[in-house]
Amino acid sequence: MRIDVISIFPAYLQALDLSLIGKARTGGLLRLDVHDLRDFTTDRHRTVDDTPYGGGAGMVMKPEPWAQALTAVLDEDRAPAEDAVVETRPVLVIPSPAGEVFRQSTAHELAEAEHLVFACGRYEGIDERVAQWAEERYTVRPLSIGDYVLNGGEVATLAMVEAIVRLIPGVIGNPGSLTEESHADGLLEYPMYTKPASWRGLDVPEVLLSGDHGRIARWRHEQQLARTADRRPDLLPPTV
Numbered sequence: 001m002r003i004d005v006i007s008i009f010p011a012y013l014q015a016l017d018l019s020l021i022g023k024a025r026t027g028g029l030l031r032l033d034v035h036d037l038r039d040f041t042t043d044r045h046r047t048v049d050d051t052p053y054g055g056g057a058g059m060v061m062k063p064e065p066w067a068q069a070l071t072a073v074l075d076e077d078r079a080p081a082e083d084a085v086v087e088t089r090p091v092l093v094i095p096s097p098a099g100e101v102f103r104q105s106t107a108h109e110l111a112e113a114e115h116l117v118f119a120c121g122r123y124e125g126i127d128e129r130v131a132q133w134a135e136e137r138y139t140v141r142p143l144s145i146g147d148y149v150l151n152g153g154e155v156a157t158l159a160m161v162e163a164i165v166r167l168i169p170g171v172i173g174n175p176g177s178l179t180e181e182s183h184a185d186g187l188l189e190y191p192m193y194t195k196p197a198s199w200r201g202l203d204v205p206e207v208l209l210s211g212d213h214g215r216i217a218r219w220r221h222e223q224q225l226a227r228t229a230d231r232r233p234d235l236l237p238p239t240v
């Protein structure tokens with residue numbers, strides 16, 4: 001997979017050098033490049049923002065540096081034809097609190113893509129015409145990581161890239177970890193414990209020490225249902 005991230009704060013993305021993502025990069029499973037949007041400006045001050053039409057608070061990111069940057073990352077490859085079928089186009093993710101919510105199912109969809117580009121907004125966001133213009137070459141996905149507002153798209157990009165890249169075969173050492181975790185089957189994960197069996201007066205549930213795999217599996221499923229009903233009832237299927 002190839003990922004390009006465009007930001008006015010490339011240093012924010014340095015965390016992508018670490019841990020499993022860093023290993024995926026050095027191991028050749030992932031090519032990831034971070035680009036400074038200001039390198040695509042043409043004025044002395046490297047300006048990326050301007051006042052909003054219609055008035056209102058804050059500044060808006062100017063469209064032209066984005067068009068230059070989004071063209072450059074495509075031109076590094078062979079740029080796809082404007083009439084390329086939608087499935088084969090690179091995906092442009094525009095992090096936005098006004099986007100569709102990014103879920104585990106979204107991570108799975110995007111893990112199938114060959115090329116993802118993340119456009120990290122700042123200020124009040126990116127001029128709306130950039131998304132319209134980009135539709136000629138990209139599949140455009142405005143995505144939100146939750147119902148709250150961050151200062152910029154970098155943290156949202158870090159979260160999405162991590163959720164996507166860990167799904168690429170070979171990135172996680174034990175692929176079983178991906179099937180037994182929260183959201184894999186629509187439920188939250190059961191509680192986990194490690195040694196010692198008794199710690200500060202708190203004991204590991206007896207069933208987990210029983211060695212009876214059938215009982216353990218039933219207990220874990222009950223715990224998944226109870227925890228999901230308690231913390232995230234919205235995830236449970238509607239009862240008839």
Ligand SMILES: C[S@@+](CC[C@H](N)C(=O)[O-])C[C@H]1O[C@@H](n2cnc3c(N)ncnc32)[C@H](O)[C@@H]1O
Binds near residue numbers: 095096144
């Ligand atoms: C201050 S926010 C802009 C908020 C925008 N004016 C609005 O009200 O929808 C600046 C940037 O942070 C990022 N951002 C903020 N909250 C986000 C969220 N929940 N999910 C994804 N990106 C977010 C986006 O890139 C956004 O362009």
